[in-house]
Amino acid sequence: MYAPYDFRLEEVPVPETGDDDILVKVGGCGICAGDVKTYHGGQRVWGATPEQAFIEAPCIGGHEFFGTVEKVGKNVKDYKVGERVLAEQILPCGECRFCRQGHYWMCQRHYIYGFKHDAEGGFAEYMNFHKGSVIHKLPDALTDEQAILVEPYACGMHAVERAEIQYEDVVIISGLGTIGLAMVCAAKLRSPKMVIGLDLRKNRRDKAKEFGADLVLNPADDDVNEIIKNLTGGYGADVYIEASGAPASVSQGLNLVANMGRYVQFGVFAKDVTADWNIIGDTKHINIYGSHLSGHCYEPVIKGMINGTMKTEGILSHKYALEDWKEAFETAEKDPSAFKVALLP
Template identity: 65%
Template sequence: MFIMKETMKALRMHAPYDFRYEDVPVPEIDDDEILVKIEGCGICAGDVKTYHGGVRVWGTTPENRYIEAPVIGGHEFVGRVVKYGKNVTGVKEGDRMVSEQMVPCGECRFCKAGYYSMCHRHYIYGFKKDAQGGFAEYMKFSKEGIHHKIPEGLTLEQAVLIEPLACAMHAVERAKIQHNDVVVISGLGAIGLGMVSVARKQQPRLIVGLDLRQKRLDKALKCGADIVLNPMEVNIGEEIRKLTDGYGCDVYIEASGSEKSVLQGMDAIRFCGRYVQFGVFPKAITVDWNDIGDGKEIEIYGAHLGPYCYEPVMKSILDGSIYTEGLISHTFKLEDWEKAFEVAEKDPDAFKVMLVP
């Protein structure tokens, strides 16, 4: 039987460069909510950018700030149910669960049309006071959230990858990959590598992975890439044209959040190609939009979060069609979060770093 603690340890974001491992009250739940004991929570590249004051989160003025600090961060979490409200059905203590990163309002035009990941209110766990995250001992799943039970056949490491791999799956879906396509995926962190696995399920003609780190290039081959290239060693546009009779790639998925990667993609993509932007930039970038319209008539797609992808991702991990071995490269105790963030940002051997309470 769960014995309620009054306080717990959590990593709260107060301001840029001001994250604190501190005591906070254990969340209280109402009749429609679920309390879970966190088993693990991954560090997203967005968490690192938040630490460094990324304008997408902190804004440029208090009026356009997204984050409601102080708040417990972390949106790549997995937990086991320890308590739930009387109106919650189909759940029991001990169930391992995940809640999708968006907490939709259910009332806006986007939610009502089924585009809940673009909810106008836009509450993402780990950034809002009413949607505290998983960098903590315990976490509350909102009654408005979309929750999933996790099969016991998944390891903790695999379970923590569900959220980032759902993002990967959604981005690949946005690309509308066909069997004769040459697909380029730029940025081979855990999500980019997940994109390689998901794209391989579509059986395109060729998958090319791009990254600056050799270990990531090697891992991409295991995930299903046919060719890997380092942009520091070759001209990517020229190499892609050599592979495509001079035309360029059909699909370019940008997963690095690098301005150079965008420019590289605009060069490498063919006329009427499909470009998907997933990576998040620390600041505004500059691109020649003539390439999009008058130059190549490119189709541009954005990819945000992982709607409708959690269940397919879990199934794909279980059947082995999404490669997960070694994608959790480092694990740290929550109290050692500073070292963990440093490794996530700077270690060339890092893919995904996990924090455990």
């Protein structure tokens, strides 16, 4: 990734494996909505000025990866050649306040695989898992297709954890892409009164019903406010999780959530969002939670995929070779039938 609209397929050397590194032959890497936004110059990555950029370009992208151990450094003891592994998307420093407190996914240095020279990603045949990586060995029962989905599913599970869902809660999930569908599965595990999914696309709404949503609605066609009001005796939903990244979803959520309810922001926006902030305090006394990455959620997601509670059928909808990356990115962005698109080196 050199610059917005300047991504290139290039031959580069296989990474040199340091004494504390693990060289991994990549088995597959999903294309995140964030990768598409990065291609289009998303300000969160490229910054308003070059000095504010998060990315260290040029850099190999991709953070939804898994692979097979190809080589281990001399100081690596717990991993063997041939084992299937994945690393979490954050490469924590292990030294900052957040790492020391166990909140490694909020590491102050904040190296994300696929954005830094010292943490290049999975859109390649080989990559290094560097010292400090949070690595997980993959059980034989987990398929390769499921392995590609672990990262986005863990992000979805983490957001659901932030919502602190109770048994009597009415839960709304806005945005039913791959991560939103993972949220449906994770929310159902908490046995709330009702899980409601919102999305404009019929195939996503259908998949949410298949995965356990009690009700799905199309905000463009359905009077969501009236329906939620009628379902809840006029109170509104107890939990609203924003997973669409659409600005209109923010005001929608603030209006739909009940007094003293919980609003979780996961979706990423292309630009600043405007909403009536008074609703939060002066009107409804609600709690606002942010949700970032997927701390401590990889292992429960892997377990859930194997036992069937974190459903994955049909989610990896498109697979492309690296040389077809342009078509893959276009599919991820524009094809209404797409759920998760992956590159297979």
